[in-house]
Amino acid sequence: MSKIVAVVAEARGGKVKKPSLEAVSAARELAGKCGGEVVVLVAGAGLDPAKTELARSGAARVVALESPVLASYSGDGYCAVLVEALEPLAPAAVLMPHTAMGKDLMPRISAALGTGLVSDVTALHFDDGRFGATKPVFAGKAYQKSYMERTPFMATLRPNNFEARAGGGGAAVETRAPALTQEMLKAIVADVVSASSGSVPLSEAKVVVAGGRGLKGPEHWHLLEELAQAFGPGVAAVGATRAIVDAGWRPHDEQVGQTGKTVAPTLYIAAGLSGAIQHIAGMRTARYIVAINKDKDAPIFKVADYGIVGDVFEVLPALTAAVKQALA
Amino acid sequence: MDIIACIKRVAATDSKIKIGADGKSIDPAGVEFVLNPYDEYAVEQALRTKEAAGKGSVTVVALGGADVQKELRTCLAMGADKAVLIKDGGVAHDAYSTAEILAAWIKTVPHDLVFCGRQAVDGDNSQTGARLATLLGMSCVTDVEKLALDGNTFTAERAIEGGREVVKGTLPAVLTTDKGLNEPRYPNLKGIMAAKKKPLEELAAAAVAPASKVASLALPPERPPVKMLGEGAAAVGALIAALRNEAKVL
Incomplete structure (x- = not known):
């Protein structure tokens, strides 16, 4: 069985943004090195645009975890459904962009899976059967290279750093409805206030x-x-x-x-x-x-x-x- | 309300970083070590929350070596009731083992709220708070810039790309603090004197090994030398030409 490099894609308003496509590209390259295939997971509600986009991102498979309960971001809710989907996959690596959501969600998933996570990664490595990453430390005054000793290897990737290459191919898309209820959530986003229109983050x-x-x-x-x-x-x-x-x-x-x-x-x-x-x-x-x-x-x-x-x-x-x- | 604030001792942000002889860590010579800036907001918020509740306790905890006593005493001088130093035995922990060790200790003490800084400005991981919440089964909001507590519930605001999220949740919770949440107080003389008599407990870390192994630490590549284009507005034409013809960004 080939190794699975999983990507947790971020969907906001049902749509996938560029950093997630960069993560899929980086995952394909890593999968090429370790002899694996890319499975993309995405959680949310109204995910049709995201599913269409991710199906042609070059991934082998897309798993969409769709529920009205996931319409607003909940760190513990998203963590629960993603861990439930990741565990049976037994991935070798799990990647997500280092966005506000990735920074919040991946440490939770990593803790739940009992493994480590490298944050804000600028380069991925696969050497002698080991997964590793390079990341800026001290806000970029130095770069640290490390190798993971637990499984899976997990990393959040710095946006605008990995190239989002054209994917092609039509990945099989599987949609699941996780059994999550509002009552199970410990904290949830109640409102999103947009910055003034026209301004770029x-x-x-x-x-x-x-x-x-x-x-x-x-x-x-x-x-x-x-x-x-x-x-x-x-x-x-x-x-x-x-x-x-x-x-x-x-x-x-x-x-x-x-x-x-x-x-x-x-x-x-x-x-x-x-x-x-x-x-x-x-x-x-x-x-x-x-x-x-x-x-x-x-x-x-x-x-x-x-x-x-x-x-x-x-x-x-x-x-x-x-x-x-x-x-x- | 029993509140815990997790802190870390880090190189000050105005430090020049040099690589140590092992090629895997920084050379600490000449580097000033301070309380992680984001942790100042965590300690301040813990103190304010206890003051607003009118009762309870603030315990500040750090994983590290004996030298962290200085930062723990600073927190006691700010007004924390008690400090706990979990001794790392010289192990360079990563976010995985740090959170496992802190969670193992937090489980042994009363805790309604845990505050952590958004990230430590050395490893820049921003993982510990969210990992703790998961390990302890608590609710969590990261990068909190605004916070309101109402009995057993809270409303927190955090910045996301192009906007802000308003998050509602219930206690017990782990909240990680961002700049803007509060203005940390300076310890006054009375606080500094009182801190000398406050308890600073030391204990050994749970036996957890880091999940990752550092292979190397390197300085970033040098940037190419600057091209000085002249003085004042007269140099703008040369800049536009350079941006258009060399950098090709115009």
């Missing part, structure tokens, strides 16, 4: 424009927002340093750095921020980094690809106008 943005104390006050934040908007709708998000968040200029969910978010956009524009160690930890894996700072010796220039020495109040409006013109 910091961790998913292709371009991040970030500012620090060089902006001199929250009333000047529009300079960053205007530059972000110049890239067009849904492309760029605005980030802030810890100093800005601690000063109350911006909310915590916009903080980039070791006690905020780690981002890996294609382009990171750092304006009026010096580049503290804990900030650089959160953005050094960006593909291209642009630094704009008055101080030519600011540490941010050490990690930047392109640097401009200058006043953000002069450079940002000029850059905004130039980006608009370039994209017009």
Whole structure:
């Protein structure tokens, strides 16, 4: 019997998002190395769009756990139905994206299965019959490689890190109705409040424009927002340093750095921020980094690809106008 | 209300990380070790919850070596009633064994609420809280930024991609704390004096081995050298050209 590499796909509103398709691709590659096949599990309600998408993701099989009780996310409820489905499969490995749901759900499944889990993985390994993973630690100041000594091997995968390759093929889709009742749930999502429409989440943005104390006050934040908007709708998000968040200029969910978010956009524009160690930890894996700072010796220039020495109040409006013109 | 806060001693976030001689761990020389920043919110929330209830206890627990006594005393000085150090015997535990060991101890003491930091800023795993809840059969919300308790039920808010989830559940619960939940207090002189007399119990960890074995620890690859494009707004044209022709992002 061949080894099973299982993927727990995340469906929100019945649909599968890109990080789950990246996880299926990574699972196919791992299955290729260990001589296994990919089985995708997905839990929720109204999963038809997800089932269609996952059937052509390149998996061998798709198991949909569908129940009205699973319409809203419940960590303990999702854990119960997924563990029930995973146990008879006896998978060699279980993967899921390192999203808000993956971070919440996979440790529970891992504890229930009595095994380990590697979080926020950037590379998967199969060497000499052992499963392993590489992950950033200390917010990316170092990378740790480890091998699992218990079964199954489990990992959550960093989004935007593994390529989502075209799948093809029509996987067999099996739909099951788990015997879960509302009364069995210990905690459940009662409401989801969406962020303002049109804004792209910091961790998913292709371009991040970030500012620090060089902006001199929250009333000047529009300079960053205007530059972000110049890239067009849904492309760029605005980030802030810890100093800005601690000063109350911006909310915590916009903080980039070791006690905020780690981002890996294609382009990171750092304006009026010096580049503290804990900030650089959160953005050094960006593909291209642009630094704009008055101080030519600011540490941010050490990690930047392109640097401009200058006043953000002069450079940002000029850059905004130039980006608009370039994209017009 | 009996409340437990789990803490960890970690390298401060402004530390420069150097790889140790074994190639598997950091070189601790010159590194300042502190209470994990997210655990400060856990301890603060535990204290506030007890204060609001008007009765109960706050016990702070850590798995680690003798040096964690410093962070445990800090928590006692903040106002915790009791500290427990589960000695790791020099074993570098992973999230699997950490949670198994903590759960084995928590089972032996009264616990209505367990607070953990969202993640420790060394391993960045964000697993311990959710694992504990599963092992203990408790409800759980991770990355809590807002919390309201009402008798035996709670409402918690957490950030997700592009929005926020409002989660309702019942006690007993494990809640992991994120920045924004509260403003942790600083220990005052009275608290520091009182902490010296508060109990700090030491016990041996349950015999659980880590699930994973570290093969190597390495620094990230160096980034290529910076290209300085000039000064002020006059350099913007060169930047646009570089982004378009070299980086191909425009």
